[in-house]
Amino acid sequence: MRSNENTLLLGKKVVLVPYTAEHVPRYHEWMKSEELQRLTASEPLTLEQEYSMQRSWREDAAKCTFIVLDAEKWQAQLSTTEESCMAGDVNLFLTDLGDPSLGEIEIMIAGVTKLGLTKFEAKIGQGNEPSIRMFRKLHFEQVAVSSVFQEVTFRLTVNEHERQWLLEQTSHVEEKCYRDGSSESH
Incomplete structure (x- = not known):
């Protein structure tokens, strides 16, 4: 993810930001869903495993991972965190x-x-x-x-x-x- 670690893409409806440790708790909550696990062919991970995965993806030059943020919420985020604006993720391998x-x-x-x-x-x-x-x-x-x-x-x-x-x-x-x-x- 080194190629996108400092890249923010601002669109009309979404903002793409690099997947950081700040995003892991919400991402981890999403991935507890059996439906999401089935659709993404993912296994459930502990929170620590999720942090470890985020770190490994961050270091991997062959992966670009972005978190999708709701642009409207993000632009009005004076009192909110990026985590509360999260809407999904985009991965490029x-x-x-x-x-x-x-x-x-x-x-x-x-x-x-x-x-x-x-x-x-x-x-x-x-x-x-x-x-x-x-x-x-x-x-x-x-x-x-x-x-x-x-x-x-x-x-x-x-x-x-x-x-x-x-x-x-x-x-x-x-x-x-x-x-x-x-x-x-x-």
């Missing part, structure tokens, strides 16, 4: 060392400019119909099925025309410097 233009993504976000990605893959549990519908709607195409892992792989290859369209659609997004990540307590 640079999984193929042989192809640095490929990133596995869990939600569509404009990672095109900073990281130079042109291909996005999503690995989705076969029973996760809401995510399958969303990625199909985003023009991802099914490229593989794994009966062993019970998942479907979707891919979107971004050509120059689509890249320009993405840049136009996200032209309102401002990239700002996030607070210095060295002050984390966990």
Whole structure:
């Protein structure tokens, strides 16, 4: 996550900030949900394990993890914390060392400019119909099925025309410097 540890992306409805120790308690509460565990193919973790996971992801150069904040709440956050504005997360995994233009993504976000990605893959549990519908709607195409892992792989290859369209659609997004990540307590 070193590539996005000081990056804040400000959009009209959401703000993306790096996943820090401050976000772990709320994230941990979310992940107690059996439904979320099923949809994300996740195992329940203790709070300490969740802090450890956050630290390891922060140190991993092959992962970019953002927390999605409600922009309206965040901009009016005089008396609220980022944790109270949390709405979800976005993950980008640079999984193929042989192809640095490929990133596995869990939600569509404009990672095109900073990281130079042109291909996005999503690995989705076969029973996760809401995510399958969303990625199909985003023009991802099914490229593989794994009966062993019970998942479907979707891919979107971004050509120059689509890249320009993405840049136009996200032209309102401002990239700002996030607070210095060295002050984390966990």
